[in-house]
Amino acid sequence: MAKNNNEVPINGLYDDEGRIVDEQAEEGRGENVTESVEEAAEVSLSKEELAALCKESVCPGCDVFKEAESIRLRALADSENVKKRLLRETEELKKYAGESILADLLPILDNLDLALAHTDGLSAECKNFVIGVDMTRKIFLDAVKNHGLETVQAAKGAEFDPEIHDAVGTVQESSLGDNQIAQVVQNGYRLKGRLLRPAKVMVNKL
Template sequence: MAKNNNEVPINGLYDDEGRILDEQVAEARGEGEAESVEEAVEVSLSKEELAALCKESVCPECDVFKEAESIRLRALADSENVKKRLLRETEELKKYAGESILADLLPILDNLDLALAHTGNLSAECKNFVVGVDMTRKIFLDAVKNHGLEAVQAAVGTEFDPEIHEAVGTVEEPSLKSNQVAQVVQNGYRLKGRLLRPAKVMVNKL
């Protein structure tokens, strides 16, 4: 039956076809529609959103809570490891900050050593000059020692050590044992325990 514009129903409600509805039926229909909306909202949530809501309200015994706690602890451990690594790298950087500068100064020591190695059959005047060169070398060496630089042990007769020695050739010296240092070609140096340059030596081979 079509709805009459002049007719005023008791409750003032019509259905879609123009039939009068009572208040209880209308309320029931309204509640049903509200429930449908709520169901639609729940279905629209993604798995990630549901998991996030679950993590906020689950009990400590729940597997989801345990997984979230495990992830949190791993993240804290990773953060602590990164912090320690950065601190260690910073300390190492400070410790060896002058490494490149000291490495550039080594040729000066080499030249002073070379000058002192050729001092045979010199006149008295030249010997005084050699004394000055030797004093200069000692002062220079003391200055770099204050920054942690020290010479590598590479005296003639010591056992060849590939960790601190670099073999540049071999010789046959009967007075020495095989694999001993027969000649020091160039001194080696350490910086605060770290090898800055190996000592270049001739190794005795019998």
């Protein structure tokens, strides 16, 4: 049927062949086309994109959810371990902050000990000087003890312990047992339980 130019359609428009086209029908077809495109787009998603969508709204029993939860828990555990390690290192740094300074002060104690070790046959005037040196040593030792420095146990007749003693030589004394300390050459020190310097000793070997 040919299209009459004077005719005005009531419910629609003419198509190219002169037929009246229903707008509602056209709209319905347009919606169907849109839905088909959306369905095609959903089908064309990659596995990674589908996994990402699944993680956003996934059921607790899904394998993807379990994997995501496992990753989250591992990340939390790693974060907690790092936090604990940093806290431990900070506390240890504070505890032994003065280690290098106290280590530099040890030669002063060594020289005072050496001076007091050679006091035989001195005059009365020199003995008074020795008393002053001994008092200075005690005051100095008390000061460093307040910062956690303590002397390593080492005395003549004590058993040699390689953990805290450093053998610088051997002697033979019948009055001492084997592997006992015969002489303390240099005192050793600990700082808050940590060995700062081992005691240097002569060990008896029979």
